[in-house]
Amino acid sequence: MRIDTGDGTAAAVRLAEGAPLRSTLDVADPGDWLALDAGVREAVRYRSRFLPEWEHSAPLPGDLTQLGESRLALALCHRDGRIRQEAVCRSTRYPGLLPLIVIRCADWAGPVREHARRLLREVLDMDSAVDLAPLILRVGRRDRGAFGVEVLGEVLRRASQARLAALFTAPDRTVRRFAYRLAVDSRLLRPAELARVAAQDEDTLVQDLCATAALTDLRDEEAYEDVLRPLLTARSPRTRSAGVTTLRRAGRPEQAESFLSDRSALVRACARYVVRQLGGDPAAWYRQRCTAPDDAELPPGAVIGLAECGHRADAGLLWPLLTHPAAGVRARAVAGLRALDRADAERLRPLLDDPAAGVVRETAVALLPSAKELPADWLLERTRPERPRHLRLAAFRLLDARDGVVALRAAVGLLEDPDMKLRTWAGQSVQRWHPSADMRGGDAEVGELLDRSRHLFSDYVLRRRKREAGLDG
Incomplete structure (x- = not known):
């Protein structure tokens, strides 16, 4: 990941001038620490553009005992590995510099890296692990960055659900994924809680992880009720499909019929699988819905569902739906005719003037193979x-x-x-x-x-x- 060193270089200059660390950068932002680490070396490399005396006033190895927090932060990022190594050893008196120790755990210099890793393992506790998780996981993407992630996992595996809760709602999805993996491995969340997370979290990996964990080893009827309800009403198609597929195992395959007309193709396919296992015929169900007289409530999913599992002869049921009052039904009817390879250019052409944008888009796609005939x-x-x-x-x-x-x-x-x-x-x-x-x-x-x-x-x-x-x- 590219780190913008511009702000980091400016922060390095301010620290060299004696500015306090907390007023120079946002200590809760992993990006600020990474930018500072890169920015210190940038400031030294182009020191003539900043402070001419900065390089000359840089500490030498063995001469770090009297440095304050700001200067020691610069030494932890110094281009000289000997200075970084000595700074790691001297940083124990400043807990606020622990983020830079995390970065040094992936240092390219072996002695620096080993000293930093030994220190991190000694001082990382539950509170600091929660605070530093975003930075540790970002550094973990680097070469030699796996150590910090390993130590973080060792500490947080001892955490209670209440301690991990702060990471469950972190804006960084990498942090949420890590926290939920730990929660699943440690069985900290009940199936119903995992199902609610799968239904509400916006990250697909968290959805899959929690939905799979929620559905594992379910036994009693009450547990199914608590787990299936949030899964079946989730916004994510992947989560809903997991719930629909489980209806068969839960002994409720008849409930899958209501998902045959779902707006998602994935959910419709899972519902057809469950209905067939019960001995039902999804195609017949779709045909009945598409031929219901004056059905103003016809779900668009039922129209495209017929094309997904029907035959070319079913196109005869879709043509009348091109004049249906619902734009979604008209659009799915066009898509269904295209899927059944029965898109007639002359009959579809008037739909390019349809007032609904969705219908026009589907019509244009259906007419593309016949574009030269128009x-x-x-x-x-x-x-x-x-x-x-x-x-x-x-x-x-x-x-x-x-x-x-x-x-x-x-x-x-x-x-x-x-x-x-x-x-x-x-x-x-x-x-x-x-x-x-x-x-x-x-x-x-x-x-x-x-x-x-x-x-x-x-x-x-x-x-x-x-x-x-x-x-x-």
């Missing part, structure tokens, strides 16, 4: 500035897939689009454009379009593009 002028008209952004983007996507002069015409026309992202995509399309094999050479329109976009090319590249198009450079 009327170019009809698509170009939909790239006009007064059209909705999602429609302009879909139309450009289809025009760009056509290649040739039509694609160049569309891209150049969008170079002045009001949307910055669309302008950028159009510019990139122009820059990678080359004449297609079926283009006639010497097309004057191509030369005009390239001239309008000359600001995107160097003179050399522009001349080469024109020669490729059969035009004079």
Whole structure:
């Protein structure tokens, strides 16, 4: 990981001037300590830009006994390994320098590293381990950094759940992962607690770790109830899928049916597995839902679910849903027809004018294989500035897939689009454009379009593009 030494160098200069350590950097921020470590050597290397006397006033080995905390911090980061080694030995009287001892445990100089490791093992207690966990884990990513992580684990394995709780909510996901691994290994959290963590934490690794641990060795009905409820209602599809799969082991496979129309493809697949184990037919369930008369509450997941496990003949049930009042149903119907390889360009084309952006996106994807069959002028008209952004983007996507002069015409026309992202995509399309094999050479329109976009090319590249198009450079 790259450390920004700019602030660290400035901090080194302030410490050399006698500023207190705590007023110079945020001692709770691992990044500040790492930046200071790199910044001290940067300040010495380019000392003429900072304090001319800094290098001359640097301590010599054996001359560190009278140094205060700020100067000793500089010595712990000094470029001379002998000074760093001596500073490690003298730092025991300043507990506030323990973060630098952690960094020295991964030092490239063996004697420095060994002294620092011996000291860290002696002084690291429960409180300091919790405070230093973020820094130790960051240093642990370095070469020779595993020692600190090992010692941290030894100390925190003796911690109670209350002590580890501070790390469960740490903003650094690496710290949360480490803490939950320890909690799982030490069985500090009950299955219901692990299930709630899996349902609430935003990190997928923590979700998987806690969900798996929560579902291990479950036996009684009450435990299943406490564990399955948070898993089945979690926002994360991975967590919900773990709960759905467990319904069979819990003796509740009939509950999986309600997840056949889940918004996640992973959860739907797990639900179909459980339903089949019970002897059910997910495809028949989907067909029944998609043919229910006037079903305004039809879940979009049921529509795409039919395509995921049905047959090409089921496309007949999806075509009527293209006019469903719910935009999500219309979008999934288009996606389902594409999945069943029954996307008819003429029947889908009107959906490019759908007011819902999701429907238009799905339609554009379904029409991409047939892009050259669509009327170019009809698509170009939909790239006009007064059209909705999602429609302009879909139309450009289809025009760009056509290649040739039509694609160049569309891209150049969008170079002045009001949307910055669309302008950028159009510019990139122009820059990678080359004449297609079926283009006639010497097309004057191509030369005009390239001239309008000359600001995107160097003179050399522009001349080469024109020669490729059969035009004079």
